[in-house]
Amino acid sequence: MKRFNLALRLLRRDGRSGELTLLVLALLIAVAGTSTISLFADRLQRTLSVQVAEFLAGDLVLAGSQAIDDSWRARAADLGLTQSQTTEFSSVLLENGQMLLAAIKAVGQSYPLRGILKTLEVEEGEEVTVRQGPEPGTAWVEKRILSALQLGLGDLLTVGEKPLRVTRILTYEPDKRGDFYSFSPRVVIHQADLQATGVIQPGSHVHYFYQFIGAEPQLKAFKQWLKPQLNPSQRILDIHEDRPELGSALQRAERYLGLSSIVVVLIAGVAIAMAAGRYTERHFNAAALFRCLGCRQGEILWLYTLQFLLLGALASAAGCLLGWLGQLGLFYVLKPLLPQQPADPGLLAVVFGFVTGMAILLGFALPPLLRLREVSPLRVLRRELEPLPAKAWLVYGLAIAVMSALIGRYSNDWQMTASVIGTGLLSLLVLGLLIACALSLLRPLLPRLGVIWRFGVQGLLRNRRASVSQILAFSITLAAMSLSFTVRNDLIDQWQQQLPERAPNYFALNIIPAQQPAFALDLSGAGMEGSAFYPVVRGRLVAINAEPVQKRVSKDSQGEAATQRDLSLTWAAAIPADNTLTAGEIWPQNEAGWVSVERKLADNLNIKVGDELQFTIGSEQVSARVANLRSLEWDTMKPNFYMIFSPGTLDGFPFTYLTSFYLPDAGKDLLNQLLKTYPAITVLDVDQVLKQFKTILMQLTQAIDLLLYFALAAGFAVLFAAVYATLDDRIRQAALMRTLGAKRGWLASTHLVEFGFLGALAGTMAAILQQVILYVFYSRVMHIPYRLSWLSGAALLAIGVVSVGLAGYWGVREVLNRSPMRVLRRL
């Protein structure tokens, strides 16, 4: 306790004298930054998950071909979860002599638990938003049903044996799922009328969906409880698998948020290391005195470590508070974009911010601190005696351990963490050597330089080891800042490319070959931009190398979902332009009998190039050998296919065409005309989904922008602080020069040269580091194509020169304005 009190007193005294300002500033930025980001990311993620859950109409959805046991529902009720149910099946409707296969959906009283329904109360009326399904005895139908069955609003529609009054036209349902190509028009009825329809008999092909909402821990508990009990026909729907277009956008955004945190941690870590180095050097005399006064080495280390722990705890607590306020601020700024009721901030994220602060402090500050233990007591008599620098393995080892732990925590991917850290380390080593070489190359130039330039450059060469670490530190900071910026730009560009202004918002399916040329002509004639027309044959993958496909699927996987239903099979002479070949080649012998498989599905089912796949189409079997694997973006809203065959393979099977096109809001009349001309063609409206998707992307973009500004502001603040941490020696030197008669302008120029060089070297190294990390990050984590950017390299060089140059110049300016004696006494 005595030691603790002494440490507290010493800390207070140091704080009072301003010795801790830089260190505290760096710590505050680190903790406030990470806790702002982790609180914000956590809250945004949960808010968006709720919003995204609207696409499933619940937070957790259980799907299956059998009704679930009552005990499961009781368990959900025990956990305090709210539940609803939908039952979906196909049924042929027959009215006015017209027949139509419709997709019937019976919904419970509380459906939808998440999201809204949109309907029309009169045919040409305004869309009305509702939060409940139809009343018992009524039905809501898609407009296509009315036209196809020659019905109007208010008429009776018989579903199975139950006549229901059509009261509304359905225009939007949140959880419209399945692949777009097998859609039949929708009829929504009340669950209470289901039995009366008499459609559901033992053996009927029915899908049951159970939606649950509630608090996250309860949902998680329910999911854990549920999983082991599911039978093969049941699965839990997940946003990442069931709505891949949203899933991957969310996942990338989550990774960006993680990256931003790491950037802030890294920047602050560098600053803490530099500030702690400065603190340590300024405490050599005190440590020597303590040794003279009888302190043991261990006691000195403990005394200072205790001070740092206290400081860390205080600064981390303050940083968490700032972080809390920071995320409130971010949410306030984003308020117009986000849902009305964002999720509450998570306390765990605050705890994490605190732990991060302490970890960074120890990881980056402990190694310099260890030098205090080694200060010789003889230093009281010989001030020039300095302890050896901390061992490199210790300095970097601890910092790397902390960074690995943090990157691992954010990415949850230890392989990726190892590759990022490995690349970073290798780059640092190479950069260190490069900087040392660059400095060596400067030395022979000295005699040829003018006096100002010579003094400026000599400033860098005087303590080469210190210069190398300073340049390295500044380049890490600059690279981290630019990384945040570049990734943000590329991420958003990528999103915009996927969903350009005029992204297709309608799918046209069931286009019979005889009508395809005329339909295509009418589309282009009406100015509607469309994608290519793809022939589609419905078929199911049944075996891989004669092994039944069911043996290869794992539960809840994409493979399982894709093998349990008919797939849309197409053929083409080349793969679509936005698909990328990842293995094999396009149609090796340019003949029939080959198939191209989507890479993720292939991974999931362990399909390799050269494997023999067997499909069932109608009652026939077709085999094809895998020619290649290709990756594609599911979030493009264009027709995408798991299987593309070589031309000729599917000859003889009946097929229809499929396309997607963009129709502006003002062009709905054109669509109605088209539908009248081609009554057999099904047009699917994904406009609503697309709009909602775009909104989410916009929210993510705004959030990411704010984080970027935050990271950049933190970066510059820290950069300035870090430059200040290196100034003591330079100020002393400059004050001495002043006493020897150096003029103001002369000193100012040498400083500008020195810091300009420092900044230029740091900027150049940052550019190299940035490109290496970007390459690894893009190819391994974000899965975005990498391209070398000369412009960002040049920009980094300029930013390095200007920011380090100005910060350094600003830092030593007091030497120019004050008496040298005052300056020297202050140091």
Added chain:
Amino acid sequence: MRTHSEQGNTPIIETRNLAKSVQTLEGELHILSSVDLIIKSGESIAIVGESGSGKTTLLSLLAGLDTPSRGSVVIKGRDITRMSEDGRAALRGELVGFVFQSFQLLPALTALENVMLPLELIGDPEAEAAARVLLERVGLGRRLSHTPRQLSGGEQQRVALARAFVAGPAILFADEPTGNLDSKTGAHVIDLLFELNQERHTTLVLVTHDASLAARCGRMIRLDAGSMV
């Protein structure tokens, strides 16, 4: 505060064949060779010599701040050359006080806090009271809350004197205590040093090249090129 009443003929510091040399590019450099010395308790002794004669090196060896290349230093019967660095630190804390030419006050601490420090390090609850008394004694009772930067050189050295005596050391090592002061201020500080030394019966080992200062000590040792003459 500790007191040291055992005076007279008891040796408090004893060196045998004490030597210090360092390796240089030109070979071994002998800074100190074969110093045999006995300092009795309560004695005041001046070590004098030219610059580079090895005075400060001898002081650092006697105080256990450095280790010899050969020979031994025994303080109160304990051979400090056989101790670990931590052992020597503990002994310094117990028996030794220092006054340095460059004062070695901690700039972040006030005068009072600087003087309290030795007692705080051993967890003495009366640190503040003792420090106040000593500062009052050296005439700085009104400058307690001033930091070294706000004090003149003489005042800083008086704070250093108070700090040196506050824990009641048996031995006080002073390295050129007036080296950074003008003669008038230096004389005042030295008066104070000898007064406190007598009051507290401390053994004084003083390094100086000032003959008049050396003359005030009970005994003088002259060093030349590392040897006693």
